[in-house]
Amino acid sequence: MDTVSKVLATDEALALIRLLQDKHGPVMFHQSGGCCDGSSPMCYPEGEFLLGEQDVRLGEIGGAPFYMSQAQYDYWKYTQLIIDVVPGRGGMFSLEGPEGVRFLTRSRVFTDEERKVLGLP
Numbered sequence: 001m002d003t004v005s006k007v008l009a010t011d012e013a014l015a016l017i018r019l020l021q022d023k024h025g026p027v028m029f030h031q032s033g034g035c036c037d038g039s040s041p042m043c044y045p046e047g048e049f050l051l052g053e054q055d056v057r058l059g060e061i062g063g064a065p066f067y068m069s070q071a072q073y074d075y076w077k078y079t080q081l082i083i084d085v086v087p088g089r090g091g092m093f094s095l096e097g098p099e100g101v102r103f104l105t106r107s108r109v110f111t112d113e114e115r116k117v118l119g120l121p
Helices: 012-022 069-078 112-118
Strands: 007-009 027-033 041-045 054-060 063-071 079-087 101-111
Touching: 007 012, 007 054, 012 027, 012 041, 012 054, 012 079, 027 054, 041 101, 054 069, 063 069, 063 101
Parallel strands: 007 079, 027 063
Antiparallel strands: 027 041, 054 063, 079 101
């Protein structure tokens, strides 16, 4: 096992990302930590969400960078995020809202071997 992705996307999520990229150009994701939109993966036109020094880049899905805050990452670092799509309205600030679907974060705990590859205790 050479690499382990911290964030992945289902085929449905990848198709939606392509649709959003066709409509809006390059996009980015930030995993919301709560407040108004719960804890949803939020999709924005790239550069329209201001990242802070405490944001961690987990990887890319569909060519789009995916971030979350360091504080939230500290809780989730032992899990792989799997971004999916389900019917319904999601966060009102996320680009997929008008499409009648929303991104959803599923997760699974990394195996012992995956944690070693990632350098996690």
